[in-house]
Amino acid sequence: MTGYNFAYLDEQTKRMIRRALLKAVAIPGHQVPFGSREMPLPYGWGTGGIQVTAAVLGPNDTLKVIDQGADDTTNAVSIRRFFARTAGVATTTRTAEATIIQTRHRIPEQKLHENQIIVYQVPQPEPLSRLESSRIETTRMHGLAEYGLMHVKLYEDITRFGHVSLSYDYPVMVNDRYLMAPSPIPAFDNPKMDMMPALQLFGAGREKRIYAIPPYTKVVSLDFDDHPFRTTRAPHACGLCGATDSYLDEVVTDDRGGRLFVCSDTDHCETHRDVGHVGSEGVAA
Amino acid sequence: MSDETLLSARGLNLHFGTIPALVNVDADLWPGEVLAVVGESGSGKTTLLNVLSGRMAAQSGVVWYRDTAGRIADVHAMPQPSLRALHRSDWGFVQQNPRDNLRMGVTAGGNVGERLMAQGSRHYGDIRAEAIRWLEQVEIDADRVDDLPRTFSGGMLQRLQIARTLVTHPRLVFMDEPTGGLDVSVQARLLDLIRGLVARFGIAAVLVTHDLAVARLLAHRVMVMQRGVVVETGLTDQVLDDPQHPYTQLLVSSVLQA
Numbered sequence: 001m002t003g004y005n006f007a008y009l010d011e012q013t014k015r016m017i018r019r020a021l022l023k024a025v026a027i028p029g030h031q032v033p034f035g036s037r038e039m040p041l042p043y044g045w046g047t048g049g050i051q052v053t054a055a056v057l058g059p060n061d062t063l064k065v066i067d068q069g070a071d072d073t074t075n076a077v078s079i080r081r082f083f084a085r086t087a088g089v090a091t092t093t094r095t096a097e098a099t100i101i102q103t104r105h106r107i108p109e110q111k112l113h114e115n116q117i118i119v120y121q122v123p124q125p126e127p128l129s130r131l132e133s134s135r136i137e138t139t140r141m142h143g144l145a146e147y148g149l150m151h152v153k154l155y156e157d158i159t160r161f162g163h164v165s166l167s168y169d170y171p172v173m174v175n176d177r178y179l180m181a182p183s184p185i186p187a188f189d190n191p192k193m194d195m196m197p198a199l200q201l202f203g204a205g206r207e208k209r210i211y212a213i214p215p216y217t218k219v220v221s222l223d224f225d226d227h228p229f230r231t232t233r234a235p236h237a238c239g240l241c242g243a244t245d246s247y248l249d250e251v252v253t254d255d256r257g258g259r260l261f262v263c264s265d266t267d268h269c270e271t272h273r274d275v276g277h278v279g280s281e282g283v284a285a
Numbered sequence: 286m287s288d289e290t291l292l293s294a295r296g297l298n299l300h301f302g303t304i305p306a307l308v309n310v311d312a313d314l315w316p317g318e319v320l321a322v323v324g325e326s327g328s329g330k331t332t333l334l335n336v337l338s339g340r341m342a343a344q345s346g347v348v349w350y351r352d353t354a355g356r357i358a359d360v361h362a363m364p365q366p367s368l369r370a371l372h373r374s375d376w377g378f379v380q381q382n383p384r385d386n387l388r389m390g391v392t393a394g395g396n397v398g399e400r401l402m403a404q405g406s407r408h409y410g411d412i413r414a415e416a417i418r419w420l421e422q423v424e425i426d427a428d429r430v431d432d433l434p435r436t437f438s439g440g441m442l443q444r445l446q447i448a449r450t451l452v453t454h455p456r457l458v459f460m461d462e463p464t465g466g467l468d469v470s471v472q473a474r475l476l477d478l479i480r481g482l483v484a485r486f487g488i489a490a491v492l493v494t495h496d497l498a499v500a501r502l503l504a505h506r507v508m509v510m511q512r513g514v515v516v517e518t519g520l521t522d523q524v525l526d527d528p529q530h531p532y533t534q535l536l537v538s539s540v541l542q543a
Contacts, residue, residue, distance in 0.1 A: 144366045148373075148403025152388070155395050155402065158409055159431055224409040 007054040007087040013037055017055035017210070021201060024212035029174030030142070031125050036208040040082075045075055046104055047205025049121035050082070053102045056117055056201070057083065062090045064098035069106035069247070069264035076104075095267050105168070107189040109246050109268040112198035114215060120183040122204035125211060127171045127181040147179045150222060158227055167232065173220045174213055182219075188231045188247045193219040236261040239281035241272035290351065291316045291457060291489050297336055297346035299329075305513035306332040307343060312508065312515075316456065317487040321504035321521065323494055323536070329513040330493040331461055337491060338378060338459045339368050353456070373403050377450035381462040383442040386449070387434050393420060393445055394430040400453045419448040423478060440471035444478065451482060458483075458490045464499055476502050497540055501525055509533045 005011065013035075020034035039047040057063070063083050067076040071093040079102060080091050092098050095108040102119040112118060128138045131149050141147065150171055157164045164170075170187040174180045182193060183202060193200065193213060200213040213219060223229040234248040239260045249264040260281055263269035273282065292314040299307040306329040314320050322330045335341035337348055339360040348360040352375065360368070372378065380386045387396050397416035398406075406412050417427045423444040425437075434442055443463065450458060463479065464472040480503055483490055494500055500507050500521060507524045509517040509532065517530040528534045 144369060146369070146403065148399060151402040151407070152391060152395050152399050155398055155409065155412065156391055159392055159394060159413075223407075225407050226410050 004086050006059070007057045007083065009037065009051065009054045014055045017051055020210045021052065021055065021212060024201070024210050025199070025214050027178070028213050028217050029178030029180040029211060031209040031211045033208055034210050036205045039205065041078070043206040044123060046079060046102070046121035048203030048207075048210070049102050049104070049119050049205075050079055050203075051205060052119045052201050052203035052210065053083065053100060054087075056119070057087055057089060057100060059087070059089065061099045062092050062097055064092050064095065064101045065103075066101065066106060066108070066265075067104045068249070069108075070266045072266060093267050105184050105186075106247070106264060107185055107192045109263070109265045110271075112196060114197045116198040118198050118200050120185070120200065120202045122181070122183040122202045122209075123206070124169075125181055125202065125204040125207050125209040127179050142178060145177065147173075150179060151224075154222060154224065158224070164223070164227065164229075170229075171222050173222060175217050176220075179222075180211065180213075186247055187221070187229075188233055190219070190221045190229070191231065195219075234261055237279060238263045238269060238272075239279045241269045241277045241282060242279035243269070243272050243277070289316070290314060292337060292348065292350050292491075294337060294348045295346060297333070297343045297348070299332060299336065299341075299343045299513075305329070307336065307346075308513040310346070310513070310515055312337065314457070314489055314491060316489050318506065319483060319490045319492060319504045321492045321494060321500035321507045322510060323497060323500050323507060324510035325536075326495060328510040330495075330510055333510070334459050334461055334491060334493050338372070338376065339363065350457075373400060374453050375456050377453075377455040377458040379446055379450055379458060379460040379463050381465045383434075383446040386446050387442065389434050392431050392433055393425070393437070396434065396445060397449050397452050400449065404453060415452060416448075419452050420445075422451075422482065423448045440467055440475060443467065443475060447479065447482070451486070451488070454486065456489060458488055460490055460492045462494055463492070464494070464496065479503060497525060497536065509536065
């Protein structure tokens with residue numbers, strides 16, 4: 001496409017972001033400030049993720065974009081078209097075929113491999129932000145690895161609700177050193193981050209922070225010895241493909257209490273159906 | 286005996302502009318001892334407390350602390366992480382206003398347990414049991430463990446702050462007017478409690494107060510300060526019963542007799 005540099009951002013900006021990315025990879029879980037640019041989409045739609053993707057994208061890459069696990073939602077469709085037009089890269093909805101996956105709120109069900117990069121869109125990179133409002137103070141807490149406060153939050157949850165009530169953006173310790181916000185992915189996806197073969201990059205556009213988890217890095221969800229971390233999922237099978245191991249979305253189908261539980265990862269659901277699985281509400285292929 | 290002090294300060298000086306807050310102040314604190322710093326407001330008592338605890342730097346002078354292993358460290362030359370670690374474990378700070386120290390949006394149990402969690406306790410049941418044990422130590426009903434501090438009375442808040450501070454068994458506690466702003470009957474009960482806890486756990490304390498009765502009841506030794514200068518120091522009964530310095534005589538004679 002003429003009139004634009006490859007992947008929209010100019011080369012100097014991409015170099016600046018790559019420098020931040022290198023630093024982030026060198027210190028797993030540490031938030032690196034970067035000069036976030038105005039992007040042609042609103043804050044909260046993935047301005048951080050889209051800049052990181054633009055900085056790591058090459059002409060031979062194949063891009064997949066998901067929003068809440070789905071390839072066909074507005075946000076995912078527009079970001080995928082954006083890069084198809086400004087970089088001319090191939091796009092796909094197949095997790096296995098993608099080399100770069102930009103995501104909002106999910107990690108694909110299918111295991112990622114070493115030749116892939118997953119880019120997370122992050123609204124709030126600071127896991128302590130709700131407990132300690134001062135950026136200076138949280139920076140000091142990260143510097144000295146003083147994370148007792150986060151456990152006070154978990155303690156309060158168990159005291160009030162009998163369990164930790166965080167169901168998304170569940171805080172993790174990266175490489176036994178930095179406390180990190182995994183972006184608003186469900187806690188169900190947290191275990192996938194541990195020792196993941198793919199490179200994980202996180203971009204927060206409004207907050208101007210980049211952080212990363214290199215391949216095969218230890219990622220542990222915070223918990224107490226007597227209240228270990230547990231994942232939860234809706235106790236149903238996917239209505240379309242019958243999967244019982246995937247993360248489900250609840251879809252309201254009518255005004256008489258009708259409900260449909262379907263895989264939130266649309267690619268996982270389609271792949272499952274293609275090999276012949278059918279759920280209770282599905283139609284045989 | 287001087288080589289056994291827990292905390293020693295020599296030649297502390299600090300001026301705020303032209304106002305002298307500390308003038309050549311020396312201080313010693315032995316393990317298990319309670320030292321009261323008395324004087325009128327503006328005499329430098331709280332400044333001394335802040336400098337001794339490393340929260341404020343003096344313009345000259347040194348503060349040494351002897352840790353559990355017997356090593357001597359210069360409090361003001363210590364790296365920030367070590368000082369913060371000291372404040373979380375071996376030391377405690379009790380503020381005049383408990384709201385400055387407590388987390389008002391966190392339950393009593395969470396408040397008491399925070400220092401344990403900061404030290405690495407990761408067992409919910411143990412933390413909770415320890416919190417309940419400490420609430421009982423400070424005479425708060427165990428069934429208030431899940432209540433927020435804002436439902437507590439002023440005296441209870443101060444006792445909660447003490448439980449939160451003592452839960453890690455500090456060797457040294459700094460107290461800034463711990464009974465200030467409480468009514469007299471609550472004060473008496475709190476003083477009795479502090480005296481009991483300090484004696485039972487062998488805690489050394491530096492206690493700042495303008496109330497000579499508090500010093501009389503809690504302290505082994507007293508330092509009298511006036512305009513940043515220590516004018517008199519000695520055993521509590523000695524200083525209060527037979528004051529030598531005119532300012533101390535004035536202080537002692539100005540106490541209202543009921």
